[in-house]
Amino acid sequence: MTMKSIMVHAGSDSAFESRMQAGLDLARRFDGHMSLILPRPTQDYVAFDMFGGAHFIAEAFDAAEKERAKLCARIDERLKAEDVPWDWQLFDGTTSDALINAGRLADILIMSLDEAGAPGIARTWVSDVVTGSRTPVLAIPASCKQISFDRVMIAYDGGFEAANAVRAALPMLMAATQVRISEVETLPEEFPVTDVASYLSRHGINAEIAVAAKGDQSVEERLLAEANAWRPDLLVMGAYSHGRWRETLFGGVTKFMLGELGIPVLLAH
Incomplete structure (x- = not known):
């Protein structure tokens, strides 16, 4: 692709x-x-x-x-x-x-x-x-000098939008050296994070899974901490979720990550 x-x-x-x-x-x-x-x-x-x-x-x-x-x-x-x-x-x-x-x-x-x-x-x-x-x-x-996708982090929440973002990012994911699927554990999953890893493996992409406990942080704060710790070149995420994060339109996690992360973000709806 x-x-x-x-x-x-x-x-x-x-x-x-x-x-x-x-x-x-x-x-x-x-x-x-x-x-x-x-x-x-x-x-x-x-x-x-x-x-x-x-x-x-x-x-x-x-x-x-x-x-x-x-x-x-x-x-x-x-x-x-x-x-x-x-x-x-x-x-x-x-x-x-x-x-x-x-x-x-x-x-x-x-x-x-x-x-x-x-x-x-x-x-x-x-x-x-x-x-x-x-x-x-x-x-x-605006300060980005060149686009790189050696290390790509996928923010997954089980929603359609996150799945669409993964499909849209396939060319970059196939070219990446390291891919991490990150999830903040909140509620039982209908479409578990392992499904994403299986899907990517069929395209020759070996992705690691990282599930973080939410703790007393908000989902966006925990996800930002995960991104800052792993330091990806690119974040892949859904732009609006009807799933477990229950965002308002382009609010919550998406809005927070766009304002705070400081790296390129691939978004899909």
């Missing part, structure tokens, strides 16, 4: 460099194609008056279009030196809607995480896209 269609959220923000580098790394590793997805939020150029009317601010839109063209030209010049095929795709609408629409036929979509301890708009975009589409998202810290 492999990843051939790799889509990257493009933009003029400072974190775009890390996203693009991750896209290049994956495209090289899996001999894939990188598409740079550039949202064009036309709703940002609509003004409303006090009488309920609205009008399009053409001057502002034209100025933004020129900036987008400059961005594309600058990145094109840089990518000429890379050994990866790429293209641009522009989508109208909000950032979340543009990425959801672009990702319909993507193997993976690369987005950014907010810096640890500093919640921002990036986490909202990730949550919107993961829960609004069926495309797995690789969310990476």
Whole structure:
């Protein structure tokens, strides 16, 4: 299994460099194609008056279009030196809607995480896209220089979302040197962690199992402690669970891990 269609959220923000580098790394590793997805939020150029009317601010839109063209030209010049095929795709609408629409036929979509301890708009975009589409998202810290998956940790809770994340991550798991399936023991399991190990073994992946007692910590605190102790290059987890963790939508464990871990996270819904 492999990843051939790799889509990257493009933009003029400072974190775009890390996203693009991750896209290049994956495209090289899996001999894939990188598409740079550039949202064009036309709703940002609509003004409303006090009488309920609205009008399009053409001057502002034209100025933004020129900036987008400059961005594309600058990145094109840089990518000429890379050994990866790429293209641009522009989508109208909000950032979340543009990425959801672009990702319909993507193997993976690369987005950014907010810096640890500093919640921002990036986490909202990730949550919107993961829960609004069926495309797995690789969310990476802005400070990430390159993507590595020598050591991969799977956060498993017995839910559909965690299982979907494992399937989405198979190409990375097959390339990994070490794989650990981590579970925080809370309630009896309907789909035990050993099922994941058996599934992975059929793909030639020898994974170790680590079940941690919850103790007096929350599930997210215990899982974070496990990740900090084992120090994986990548975390694989479901983005929203109806299973034993009983998260609210993109809250609880998922939200905590995205804000505190500081490593790339592969998410699926």
